[in-house]
Amino acid sequence: MVRLHNRTHTSHIGSEFSSLDIMVELYFDVMDITPQNFSSLDRDYFIISKGHAAPALYDVLFRRGFITKDAFESYGKEGSQLAEHPKREVFGVDTATGSLGHGLSIAAGMAYSLKYSNMKGKVYCLLSDGECQEGSTIEAANFAGRMKLDNLIAVIDNNRLQGYERTSNIQNIASVKNKFEASSWSVSEMNGHDFQDMRSKFLNTPFKTGEPSLLIANTLKGKGVLEMEDKLEWHYKSPSDVEVENFIKQLGGST
Amino acid sequence: MRTAFVNELENIMDKDENTFLLTGDLGFSVFERLRERWSKQYINMGVAEQNMIGVAAGMALTGKQVFVYSIIPFVVYRPFEQIRNDVCYQNLPVRLVGVGAGFSYSDAGFTHHAIEDYGILRSFPNLTILSPADSLEVTAQMKQINSLGGPSYMRLGRNGEPILHDKQKFLKIGKALELTRGDDILFVATGSILGKAITIGKLLESVGYTVTILDYHTIKPFDDESLLKSLDGKRLVVTFEEHLVTTGLYSLVAQTILSNDLSIRIIPFGIGESAIHYSGTREYMLTQYGVSDQLIYEKIKKALG
């Protein structure tokens, strides 16, 4: 991903690194989604409501066998289906996103539909902390609580930064937590970079029968690279030629 | 129109357990029977239209046909981006149904007037736009609607619009319906204002002109072919709509004519953009924009010389 962003000069690497571990945990350990069952309706679903972290999803889809290495590396090239925000033409993507505040409604619609059809699949929805400022996210939270969608699990990537501000300067995460709880969700926290912690939390969902679950994942924007960690500018910057080797080394990769 | 819609929806739900109705807290005295009988397929989504469209998209992504019902401004304008991204971009079988076409809610004021809806929506991909003229057309369209793979928008009046057809004619979504055939003038109309086109057509025939009337119950895809065929030998084209002419039927007709290198005079009857601050009866509102039987007749007569 470092190389990808270096080559394409695209934004959002910081947001990808804060949520990558969550997606790895879900796709490799928790969810029932595989290239083999993807065309069936009776499975789990993943909605990346923070669509700007799509390259992290593409990386996971590649390593999980949904898309080829060539497809993954076509990211950002002209004519590629892999845009900065995802769409369903990419095998493994459940819905297009890109505008914040859409994903939780879609996820709730899916969860209601699966329950109605007596399917046991769960719907996982990854939100950014910033997008909880969208009124539509709160509309969706109301609906999911009211309909008792305990097959819906929302994860907030609480990296405490948004596009142009510290998130807490706009809306405190406690206010988000209160709103979900007041809408009949059960809420828990986890370390979004600790696979054991995430695993135990996910396997415990639903936290309460008849209630949707919210996991506030405490994360670091730009996790794994000292120069990027918790820095707002990495919402937009991409690694330079000089930085690439250093960043990859910090991430434990080989250059 | 509303009653025809609900009756047909009940017929669909009778046969298909995967058809749903979401309403934005509207439908008093309309949905009671349906709510009673299909309590899991009917959901009052409350006053939260953005979520309503997103939920519909999510249900459609998991194999459901979803009707979404509200007053036009609330089902079209409020959740505009959800319609664009979640529904149209992804080509999902979500059926938007809006009541209150044009000045159906004239007394309610500007917030409730629906005079830009199909103009805005025609710019979205994959969307079929239906603008029926009476309850018979609603019934005919509803019988075909689930065969559309992608999304649709149906623009309804309220209730009690006059029936304009003798019987349920064969109406095919996407194909304009020819009501009369004449040599001199072409009338192109959409929605219940088609009634005015029929009335004026009769008046003109009584003074010696013959008129072709095309009923565009489908706005998108726009049936270019029927329009071009009917233009042959005409002196004048007149468009009728309860919508802004700048983005509406008039602009579609003008665009089709121009892009085919044709030249013919077109008179639009519809809503101009200036005076948005009136409220009153529907007839009063339309008259403010020059859309009354008398004003239309006089203007056409003058154009014919």
Ligand SMILES: [Mg+2]
């Ligand atoms: Mg953030």
